[in-house]
Amino acid sequence: MIDFKAFFEITYGLYIVCSGDQNRGNGFISNTVFQVTSEPAKFAASCNKNNFTSEVIEKHGHFSVSVLHQNTESVTFGRFGFKSGKNFNKLEGMNVKYGTTGVPIILNDSLAYLECKVVRKIDVDTHWLFIGELVDAQMLDDNNKPMTYSYYRETKKGVAPKNAPTYIDKSKLDRLTESVKSGKHKCTVCGYIYDESKEEIKFSDLPDHWKCPVCAAGKEDFTEV
Amino acid sequence: MIDFKAFFEITYGLYIVCSGDQNRGNGFISNTVFQVTSEPAKFAASCNKNNFTSEVIEKHGHFSVSVLHQNTESVTFGRFGFKSGKNFNKLEGMNVKYGTTGVPIILNDSLAYLECKVVRKIDVDTHWLFIGELVDAQMLDDNNKPMTYSYYRETKKGVAPKNAPTYIDKSKLDRLTESVKSGKHKCTVCGYIYDESKEEIKFSDLPDHWKCPVCAAGKEDFTEV
Numbered sequence: 371m372i373d374f375k376a377f378f379e380i381t382y383g384l385y386i387v388c389s390g391d392q393n394r395g396n397g398f399i400s401n402t403v404f405q406v407t408s409e410p411a412k413f414a415a416s417c418n419k420n421n422f423t424s425e426v427i428e429k430h431g432h433f434s435v436s437v438l439h440q441n442t443e444s445v446t447f448g449r450f451g452f453k454s455g456k457n458f459n460k461l462e463g464m465n466v467k468y469g470t471t472g473v474p475i476i477l478n479d480s481l482a483y484l485e486c487k488v489v490r491k492i493d494v495d496t497h498w499l500f501i502g503e504l505v506d507a508q509m510l511d512d513n514n515k516p517m518t519y520s521y522y523r524e525t526k527k528g529v530a531p532k533n534a535p536t537y538i539d540k541s542k543l544d545r546l547t548e549s550v551k552s553g554k555h556k557c558t559v560c561g562y563i564y565d566e567s568k569e570e571i572k573f574s575d576l577p578d579h580w581k582c583p584v585c586a587a588g589k590e591d592f593t594e595v
Numbered sequence: 596m597i598d599f600k601a602f603f604e605i606t607y608g609l610y611i612v613c614s615g616d617q618n619r620g621n622g623f624i625s626n627t628v629f630q631v632t633s634e635p636a637k638f639a640a641s642c643n644k645n646n647f648t649s650e651v652i653e654k655h656g657h658f659s660v661s662v663l664h665q666n667t668e669s670v671t672f673g674r675f676g677f678k679s680g681k682n683f684n685k686l687e688g689m690n691v692k693y694g695t696t697g698v699p700i701i702l703n704d705s706l707a708y709l710e711c712k713v714v715r716k717i718d719v720d721t722h723w724l725f726i727g728e729l730v731d732a733q734m735l736d737d738n739n740k741p742m743t744y745s746y747y748r749e750t751k752k753g754v755a756p757k758n759a760p761t762y763i764d765k766s767k768l769d770r771l772t773e774s775v776k777s778g779k780h781k782c783t784v785c786g787y788i789y790d791e792s793k794e795e796i797k798f799s800d801l802p803d804h805w806k807c808p809v810c811a812a813g814k815e816d817f818t819e820v
Contacts, residue, residue: 379741404629406722406724411597484605494632509600534633
């Protein structure tokens with residue numbers, strides 16, 4: 371039987387993949403960005419066909435990759451990882467630079483970025499693999515470490531959204547973890563579990579302004595499991 | 596101008612990608628293995644067209660991925676990362692398991708493995724991207740951490756071989772580092788630099804049985820730079 375724990379031994383970083391122009395842009399959090407050739411340097415980014423960003427990359431033919439650092443704020447995960455930009459502008463109020471191709475690049479919580487021109491779009495069933503030739507690459511912060519997917523899962527207790535290539539269905543994950551007991555409250559936005567047995571404060575005693583540590587959703591977005 | 600330092604902020608693991616059967620197999624060290632779809636689970640592996648393993652994967656239609664742990668021996672990097680298996684059997688003497696598809700799986704220095712059936716072969720110029728549907732996945736060692744590419748570079752002082760998607764030409768890397776001074780000896784097998792200014796022993800005083808800490812090449816494989 372396939373042991374899903376082995377999936378978590380594959381190492382990934384975490385990135386905001388972004389596309390569009392000055393009028394309208396959109397981005398999402400991805401862990402599957404990687405270099406595919408050295409000369410010329412080309413990078414691949416996997417994007418769910420249902421993600422609004424897929425549409426935007428197809429339209430504009432460019433994408434940027436912002437490398438998230440280890441101190442990335444929960445609100446960044448909430449905004450770019452668990453919400454769709456179809457009906458709201460995720461870039462509004464963010465620190466955005468426009469690259470040499472005009473593509474928006476998110477600078478918040480980022481330590482470096484890449485800017486790529488799409489040269490191939492490969493159909494891998496539920497996802498597109500966009501292959502981009504590198505146009506520009508810059509460092510933003512030499513004194514921070516990139517956030518890895520394992521750090522996000524283990525230290526920040528984060529989970530993958532449903533559209534991610536690395537998403538694992540809850541029924542499979544349950545086989546890996548203890549059966550769910552009372553005293554657990556689940557964030558309906560990102561899936562984070564507040565487990566009273568591991569916390570000092572009961573969920574009901576948390577202050578009203580308390581936010582989900584992963585996606586910054588409010589207390590009202592939690593349901594008891 | 597493109598800042599190549601940004602390339603090193605993309606996070607990767609390190610793996611032995613292997614193919615073949617009980618008669619003849621071959622494997623190489625890869626850092627570009629990643630999941631591309633969730634349901635069914637499919638993984639991509641990038642492989643230089645000149646790598647012997649590319650031929651073997653094409654012939655057999657399956658590949659295995661062994662996830663290397665942080666304590667991986669230098670000889671493993673030397674054997675699978677910097678030598679071609681065209682004229683010698685890399686699997687001889689190794690701890691090999693044959694998977695459900697008959698594909699060899701390297702168990703040395705590995706904490707988990709995946710076994711995949713190739714469903715697509717994508718041409719990305721110098722490299723093939725093999726897309727494999729997962730057949731099996733198993734944990735081998737729960738008490739170790741996966742080796743990351745940054746750990747390999749920063750702690751083990753390892754470099755990428757010429758066929759790797761993430762290889763950076765030395766003339767570009769030199770712009771990132773100090774200009775080369777006397778007292779530096781370079782491993783002609785893997786590119787590791789023994790820098791006397793950072794070591795307690797002069798290169799010429801090292802014992803004859805001393806080996807390159809990255810690829811285990813002998814002292815005679817070093818040249819002064």
